[in-house]
Amino acid sequence: xxxxxxxxxxxxxxxxxxxxxxxxxxxxxxxxxxxxxxxxxxxxxxxxxxxxxxxxxxxxxxxxxxxxxxxxxxxxxxxxxxxxxxxxxxxxxxxxxxxxxxxxxxxxxxxxxxxxxxxxxxxxxxxxxxxxxxxxxxxxxxxxxxxxxxxxxxxxxxxxxxxxxxxxxxxxxxxxxxxxxxxxxxxxxxxxxxxxxxxxxxxxxxxxxxxxxxxxxxxxxxxxxxxxxxxxxxxxxxxxxxxxxxxxxxxxxxxxxxxxxxxxxxxxxxxxxxxxxxxx
Amino acid sequence: xxxxxxxxxxxxxxxxxxxxxxxxxxxxxxxxxxxxxxxxxxxxxxxxxxxxxxxxxxxxxxxxxxxxxxxxxxxxxxxxxxxxxxxxxxxxxxxxxxxxxxxxxxxxxxxxxxxxxxxxxxxxxxxxxxxxxxxxxxxxxxxxxxxxxxxxxxxxxxxxxxxxxxxxxxxxxxxxxxxxxxxxxxxxxxxxxxxxxxxxxxxxxxxxxxxxxxxxxxxxxxxxxxxxxxxxxxxxxxxxxxxxxxxxxxxxxxxxxxxxxxxxxxxxxxxxxxxxxxxxxxxxxxxxxxxxxxxxxxxxxxxxxxx
Numbered sequence: 185x186x187x188x189x190x191x192x193x194x195x196x197x198x199x200x201x202x203x204x205x206x207x208x209x210x211x212x213x214x215x216x217x218x219x220x221x222x223x224x225x226x227x228x229x230x231x232x233x234x235x236x237x238x239x240x241x242x243x244x245x246x247x248x249x250x251x252x253x254x255x256x257x258x259x260x261x262x263x264x265x266x267x268x269x270x271x272x273x274x275x276x277x278x279x280x281x282x283x284x285x286x287x288x289x290x291x292x293x294x295x296x297x298x299x300x301x302x303x304x305x306x307x308x309x310x311x312x313x314x315x316x317x318x319x320x321x322x323x324x325x326x327x328x329x330x331x332x333x334x335x336x337x338x339x340x341x342x343x344x345x346x347x348x349x350x351x352x353x354x355x356x357x358x359x360x361x362x363x364x365x366x367x368x369x370x371x372x373x374x375x376x377x378x379x380x381x382x383x384x385x386x387x388x389x390x391x392x393x394x395x396x397x398x399x400x401x402x403x404x405x406x407x408x409x410x411x412x413x414x415x416x417x418x419x420x421x422x423x424x425x426x427x428x429x430x431x432x433x434x435x436x437x438x439x440x441x442x443x444x445x446x447x448x449x450x451x452x453x454x455x456x457x458x459x460x461x462x463x464x
Numbered sequence: 465x466x467x468x469x470x471x472x473x474x475x476x477x478x479x480x481x482x483x484x485x486x487x488x489x490x491x492x493x494x495x496x497x498x499x500x501x502x503x504x505x506x507x508x509x510x511x512x513x514x515x516x517x518x519x520x521x522x523x524x525x526x527x528x529x530x531x532x533x534x535x536x537x538x539x540x541x542x543x544x545x546x547x548x549x550x551x552x553x554x555x556x557x558x559x560x561x562x563x564x565x566x567x568x569x570x571x572x573x574x575x576x577x578x579x580x581x582x583x584x585x586x587x588x589x590x591x592x593x594x595x596x597x598x599x600x601x602x603x604x605x606x607x608x609x610x611x612x613x614x615x616x617x618x619x620x621x622x623x624x625x626x627x628x629x630x631x632x633x634x635x636x637x638x639x640x641x642x643x644x645x646x647x648x649x650x651x652x653x654x655x656x657x658x659x660x661x662x663x664x665x666x667x668x669x670x671x672x673x674x675x676x677x678x679x680x681x682x683x684x685x686x687x688x689x690x691x692x693x694x695x696x697x698x699x700x701x702x703x704x705x706x707x708x709x710x711x712x713x714x715x716x717x718x719x720x721x722x723x724x725x726x727x728x729x730x731x732x733x734x735x736x737x738x739x740x741x742x743x744x745x746x747x748x749x750x751x752x753x754x755x756x757x758x759x760x761x762x763x764x765x766x767x768x769x770x771x
Contacts, residue, residue, distance in 0.1 A: 266660030298660030
């Protein structure tokens, strides 16, 4: 941990010793994560490893039992945080099927913030069209989002996030259900945002290979953060297993609780999950 | 002071009289010439315009049955005002409806119950409470639930028309102001919240507006017709509309068609107007769905998904 290329500017996200509990068990424990503007951070890990929990905590939906989160200088759900960040959910799962909604209508929702959501009819169509063009959907702008392919719909949802002034994009498994070509172009698109538009990206994914190829930094989360560093040094499946084994035995300063908790419970399953996801 | 409804009535009255001679039927043209029937048309049109907006949002929020639910809930309020002589009916009914709408919203928002279940519990609970209250304390008051629930669309007086137009205008302004926020909350509540949109406050306000509008409409045109005008045209609109905005407009169009055709048929065939309008709304839905699926089958190039 900690061998991260630090930029000079203030961090956009600071997660400090955060523990989140659900049903009396810790889903994530003592998580520390600092993200600076312009970074593309990919969070990988097995199902149930706490990736979504971490995301929901950052978004202010879940509350940590201990620890602190600072988003753009303020706590989640604060005025400082609102408008700085945008959330991209798994679009295929989240847009209601019983709605007729054009791409343009969807993307224009991204322009709303806590100041202007109740002002009717003031649509800034130029910004909407620009965001649609950025994701390459201009030719489908008047199409119903429920009539698009999974990849196109995901792009539309990303365009919604780009339409506003958000600097920090949080994405939850945006590539689920996409073919290889769409995944490639989506990753390229996100990479461009970081480089050319100085957006910051925090992305959850099962796709270790894809993250390795695109992210500037990778985080392996399974209850705790076991790796945080540049993709070239991302550990192999065996290394993760042994990393965790060593930590369990020695109980490093971060992992006191882990030593008590993990025991022999997780020597077999986690690496299997990772292998499965890599092969996907 | 002249109310909004009376003003609107006087505004459109000359135009209605002008088109009356060109209309078919023996009785139907009187709806455009006689004062009392003109009021019915104006009231139905105003209600349809609001119902088109409200219904479109109810549908995407999965709350299609709330109109019917609220209508039954208000019976509890009506019964209480009957028992406590001197308590006016409309405020008491509105109070019951708003409380029920807020409870339904909270149950859904906290994830305790899915939409329909919360509505069903409130609806049966308040209705049963009304019946029991009348039985125990009513001393001979007999409850005519039917009459209450089915209203009479053919009797709209000036005061009712004023109420419909005033509440309708306030509801339309509120819905217009919340239009984008409501849409964002329905499409993706988490993303909307992260943007800083007060999703909870919007949802709560929407539920209260719905309750107030439904109570008023139930009193005047009956529960059957309220639900028919809220849901059927909006569902038909989803079959033909390409965007949410166009669905709202189509919904109002199909609602107006239902009202006109329904009143025409009921006038000529001498049936209940409310039931006929509701029936026409349902038939329009069926016709549109069937012809759409035939069109899709005949012309694969039409209406096809991309890719």
